[in-house]
Structures are given as C-alpha cells and as structure tokens.
Amino acid sequence: MRSHSRPRTSAEISNSRKRATRGGLATIGVVTMLGLAACAAPDAGGGSDAEGEAVSLDSVNLIAPADPGGGWDQTARAMSEVLTSEDLVGSAPVENIPGAGGTVGLASLANERDPATLMVMGLVMVGAVETNASDVRIEDVTPIAKLTEEALVLVVPASSPYKTTEDLVDAIVEDGAAISVTGGSAGGADHILAGMLLTEAGVDPADIPSTLNYIPNAGGGEAVTMLLGNTVQAGISGVGEFVEQIEAGELRALAVSSPEPVELLPDTPTLIEEGYDVELTNWRGVVAPSEASEADIEALTTLVTEMHDSEGWAATLEERGWADAFLVGDEFQAFLEGNIAEVTETLKTIGLVES
Numbered sequence: 001m002r003s004h005s006r007p008r009t010s011a012e013i014s015n016s017r018k019r020a021t022r023g024g025l026a027t028i029g030v031v032t033m034l035g036l037a038a039c040a041a042p043d044a045g046g047g048s049d050a051e052g053e054a055v056s057l058d059s060v061n062l063i064a065p066a067d068p069g070g071g072w073d074q075t076a077r078a079m080s081e082v083l084t085s086e087d088l089v090g091s092a093p094v095e096n097i098p099g100a101g102g103t104v105g106l107a108s109l110a111n112e113r114d115p116a117t118l119m120v121m122g123l124v125m126v127g128a129v130e131t132n133a134s135d136v137r138i139e140d141v142t143p144i145a146k147l148t149e150e151a152l153v154l155v156v157p158a159s160s161p162y163k164t165t166e167d168l169v170d171a172i173v174e175d176g177a178a179i180s181v182t183g184g185s186a187g188g189a190d191h192i193l194a195g196m197l198l199t200e201a202g203v204d205p206a207d208i209p210s211t212l213n214y215i216p217n218a219g220g221g222e223a224v225t226m227l228l229g230n231t232v233q234a235g236i237s238g239v240g241e242f243v244e245q246i247e248a249g250e251l252r253a254l255a256v257s258s259p260e261p262v263e264l265l266p267d268t269p270t271l272i273e274e275g276y277d278v279e280l281t282n283w284r285g286v287v288a289p290s291e292a293s294e295a296d297i298e299a300l301t302t303l304v305t306e307m308h309d310s311e312g313w314a315a316t317l318e319e320r321g322w323a324d325a326f327l328v329g330d331e332f333q334a335f336l337e338g339n340i341a342e343v344t345e346t347l348k349t350i351g352l353v354e355s
Contacts, residue, residue, distance in 0.1 A: 057299055059091040063119035065105025067098045069221025070184065071150065071238045072120045075284050078320065079120075082312040088303060098218045101128020101185030107136045112289040115296040118144060118304070122284035124188030126343045130353050131187025138340065142292045145304045146285040146332045148322035150238045151258035152193050153265065155251045157227055160234075165255045165274040168234055169201050177213040182223050183236040186216045187352055189282040190236040192343070193257055195350035196278045197271070205351035227251060238282055239264050240320045257281065264321035283325055283339075285332065301328050 060083065064076035073096060080092040097105035102125040109119045121138065129137050154165060162168040172179045183190025195208050203211055215232055217223045224245055226232045235242070235251075243264050245251040253268040257280045261270060271278045288300055307313050308326050317324055327335055347353040 057089055057116055057303055059089050059093075059116065060300075060303065061114060061117040062092055062094045063105055063109060063117065064094055064096050065098065065102035065108075065119060065121065065125070066096065066184075067218040067222065068096060069224075069241070070218070071241060071282070071284065072102065072122070072124075074240060074320070075120045075147070078316045079118075079286075079307065082307055082310060082316060083303070086307065086310045086312050088306055088310075100132050100134070101125060101188055101216075103128050103132050103134040103136065106134065106138065106141065109287065110136045110140050110290050113291075115289055115292040116300075117289055118286040118300065119288075120284060121287055122189075123282050123339065123343065124184050124190075126340055127187035127189065127192060127347060127352075128185045130344055130347050131191075138287070138336065141290050142288040142297060143333050143336055144286045144288050144297070144300050144328065145308070146283060146325050146327040146335060147304075147308070148317065149281045149283045149325040150240060150320075150322050151256045151262045151281055152189060152236055153239045153242055153246075153256050153268065154193075154197075154234065154236050154254045154271075155227065155242050155246065156234045156254060157230055158250055158252050159230070160252060162234070162254070163252075165197075165271060165276065168254060169197055169276075171233075172198065172212065173201055173203060176211050179234070180213045180215050180232040181234045181236065182215045182217050182226050182232040184216060184223075185218075186214070187347060188216075189280060191216070191352065192346060192350065193236055193278070193280050195352055196280065196346075197276060199350050200276045200278050205349060208351040224251075240322065243321070262321060281323075285327075285336075304328070 062076045062080055064073040066072045076094045080094050083089050083092040097108050102121060105119055106125065125138060156162050156168065162171060181194055183194065191214055194212055194214055198208050198212060199205055217226065223235050223237055227235045228250055239256065239262055242251055246253045246265065253265055255271045255274045256262050256265060256268050257271055257278065259270065259272065259279050261268060286304060288297065305328060348355045
C-alpha cells in the first residue's frame with residue numbers, strides 16, 4: 001500500500017475547486033430560493049442555472065455508499081424520512097453504491113453532474129481512502145456537514161465462550177487467525193478499533209496484520225448474519241447496528257468504545273472500564289459533488305441545517321442513540337482536514353498502512 005502526503009489546506013482545497021471559502025449558514029436570499037417551486041426543467045430536482053444561481057431544491061438525491069443495513073444506509077434513510085416528513089423537499093430517494101469502504105461511492109460522487117446530491121460518509125471512509133489507496137479522495141468532493149457521532153460496540157454471539165473483552169483479546173493474541181472478527185470496511189472505524197485493542201494488549205503494530213483475522217463486511221446486515229451463523233467469533237460496529245440483536249439476547253455486548261456508557265446499552269461497560277485505554281467514536285456527515293457552485297453549496301447547507309433543527313431529526317437522534325455533532329462550513333472543513341491527518345497517522349501506528 002502507499003501512503004499519502006499531508007492533507008491539503010483549506011486554501012488549497014478551495015482553490016482547486018475554484019470557489020470562495022464557504023460560511024456556515026446560507027443567506028436569506030438562499031432560504032427564499034429554497035421556498036420557491038422548482039423550475040419545469042430537466043434538472044428540476046436542483047442545480048445551478050446558467051448564471052450560477054441555485055435553483056430551488058424540490059428534491060435531493062441521497063447516496064449511501066454501502067449495502068443496506070449499515071450505518072451509512074441507516075443515516076441516509078433517516079435523512080430521507082425527515083426531509084420529506086418535515087416538508088423540506090418533495091422527495092429524497094436513496095441510492096446504495098457499495099464497495100471498498102465507500103470509495104466506490106466516492107468516485108461516483110466526484111463524477112456526479114447533479115449538484116442536488118448528498119452522500120453520507122464519515123470516519124470509515126477516511127480510513128478506507130488510505131487503506132484502498134483510492135485515486136479519488138475526500139478532499140476532491142465538497143464538504144457540507146458533520147451530523148452525528150456514535151460509539152462502537154464489541155460483540156460476540158450469545159453462545160460464545162468469551163464473557164469479557166479480556167477473554168476475547170487474549171484469545172486473539174494467543175490463537176491469531178483462528179479467531180475471526182467482522183466489522184465494516186478494511187481501514188474503517190471498526191478495523192481501527194480492533195487494531196487499537198491489540199496494540200493496547202501489547203501486540204507489535206507490525207504483527208497486527210498477521211495476528212488479526214479481520215473480515216470486512218459491506219453493511220450491518222451482513223455482519224449480523226455472520227455472527228448469528230457463528231461463522232465469525234466477534235464483531236465490531238456502531239451501537240445502532242447491533243442493539244436489536246443485543247436486546248433480543250442473540251448477541252452479547254462486551255464493551256463500548258465511548259468514554260462513558262451509552263444510553264441504548266446502559267449496562268455495557270466501556271473499554272476503559274474493561275482495562276483498555278482505548279476510546280473511539282464513529283462520526284458521519286454528508287458531502288456534495290465536486291463541481292457544486294457556491295450557490296448550490298449554500299442551498300444544500302441551508303437544507304441540511306433546517307433538517308438538523310427539525311423536531312423529526314431530534315427524535316431520530318434519540319431513537320437511534322446518535323450523538324448530535326453538527327458542524328457546517330469552515331468548522332466542518334477544518335475538522336475534516338484534522339481527522340484525515342489523525343486517522344492516517346493512526347493507521348500507520350497500528351500497522352494497517354505503510355509508513
């Protein structure tokens with residue numbers, strides 16, 4: 001694998017797209033445009049007119065760059081439900097474009113011609129860009145908003161002999177590839193957490209690739225099937241993806257990766273409480289196509305902000321156990337640049353990409 005040079009600065013990203021630095025919220029004029037009826041044109045769902053002014057967003061296309069069932073798919077479908085039920089748009093169809101930790105969807109978005117398009121992404125994609133040596137990087141598309149954060153949970157089948165995190169980690173250290181762990185894409189949050197646990201347990205980072213039998217999956221539904229079928233010994237994913245099976249007694253939660261216990265699993269200890277100085281939360285956000293104009297960016301930012309401020313989205317966060325982590329504009333761009341640098345360094349430290 002190859003490693004990448006430092007992430008580009010805000011100025012470099014802005015210059016490469018030939019647009020001015022974005023602010024947080026749109027102007028009143030953009031809000032007015034959002035309230036207008038869409039033009040009866042081929043791209044009536046959204047986009048720019050010939051003079052670069054945003055047309056109304058009567059609809060928006062949502063991309064989940066993974067199979068149905070996982071966190072990105074859940075987020076995209078939750079957005080679609082809130083956007084339409086709150087009458088923010090007339091329609092918000094979801095398209096699944098799975099593959100390579102979201103980088104297949106990322107490449108598709110980079111070539112998307114309809115600016116009224118939002119793709120769900122996050123920490124998993126940041127890592128997948130590095131581990132897959134993706135030609136298209138997150139810096140090549142347009143950041144719109146950070147939406148949520150979610151703790152990860154380490155689980156085993158209910159019949160598993162591993163009762164604690166220590167039981168499982170010790171078995172992996174001792175038996176290596178005989179113990180299989182499933183999670184999201186290679187280099188994503190789940191894979192990173194597994195590597196961090198082994199590093200904390202004393203495994204040399206150079207030995208992690210040969211010690212950890214990590215089986216990536218394309219979505220939460222596939223992980224559940226593997227766990228319930230006992231084809232893998234453990235799994236890592238967002239709490240929301242496993243909570244139903246945990247509550248049903250089909251999976252046993254060993255620990256969560258947040259600094260404090262999570263509301264959906266109040267009796268599950270944290271990794272820190274289990275004796276591992278490891279903390280990692282998975283964040284998710286949305287990005288837009290590469291060639292979105294400044295007016296389109298403002299319109300999309302306004303739309304996502306209105307969704308975030310709605311009662312429907314607040315109810316969704318509570319129901320799913322997602323923490324509100326809303327950022328837009330320069331704040332999100334600065335966060336994203338820092339996260340790319342941090343994740344790249346972590347992947348090197350735990351031996352998942354070459355230094």
